[in-house]
Amino acid sequence: MCVTVATLSKLLVANGWIYDGCPKCNKKDDGEGSSLFCVECGNKSASTVAKFCVDVRVGQPNEYAIFTLWDRECYALIKETADEIKQKMINE
Numbered sequence: 001m002c003v004t005v006a007t008l009s010k011l012l013v014a015n016g017w018i019y020d021g022c023p024k025c026n027k028k029d030d031g032e033g034s035s036l037f038c039v040e041c042g043n044k045s046a047s048t049v050a051k052f053c054v055d056v057r058v059g060q061p062n063e064y065a066i067f068t069l070w071d072r073e074c075y076a077l078i079k080e081t082a083d084e085i086k087q088k089m090i091n092e
């Protein structure tokens with residue numbers, strides 16, 4: 001995959017491909033307000049955590065594939081959690 005970590009990190013921040021998800025199973029929180037009830041795993045945790053969900057295009061302009069990188073993959077590449085990047089964005 002020809003995506004550098006720096007580029008990916010920049011993309012993440014620029015486009016805000018971070019969602020609030022269930023800390024247990026990573027499902028996106030579709031609920032209203034700040035409370036979470038996860039239909040996926042039944043988690044009633046009061047707060048969500050920031051998770052990555054990034055679409056990455058790999059290949060030539062006319063011949064490419066789109067991959068979705070989920071939280072675990074992004075963390076493996078960037079070595080920072082979505083939550084840490086979110087905090088940095090807030091502090092900047």
Ligand SMILES: [Zn+2]
Nearest residue numbers: 022025038041
């Ligand atoms: Zn869940």
